[in-house]
């Protein structure tokens with residue numbers, strides 16, 4: 001049985017792409033397929049925060065869509081309107097801590113907003129009676 005991916009989803013899972021170039025190509029193909037856009041619009045200079053909703057890193061696009069965001073690539077591409085964002089993410093150590101707390105929850109409850117601290121999330125887990133999994137490597 002494959003190990004579950006204990007990770008918050010990014011474009012790599014949402015769109016099955018492995019690099020930014022592939023992500024852009026797939027977005028453009030999606031736009032062309034329905035005739036909404038034929039090239040990516042660079043919105044990377046406009047501030048935007050990434051957040052986590054139902055186990056997915058996303059940001060909010062001007063069109064109201066919530067494109068999938070990737071911290072390693074520093075980008076999110078809207079498949080509805082073609083805008084490319086460079087959302088801000090927490091620092092890597094904080095990001096890892098946020099994900100570690102959230103992956104203990106059912107996917108639909110894996111939510112994080114930029115104003116929430118790791119301690120806030122842990123307090124929510126504690127209040128919900130979520131017990132951290134035993135690390136198999138230490139067993």
Ligand SMILES: [Zn+2]
Nearest residue numbers: 061063078081
């Ligand atoms: Zn959009």
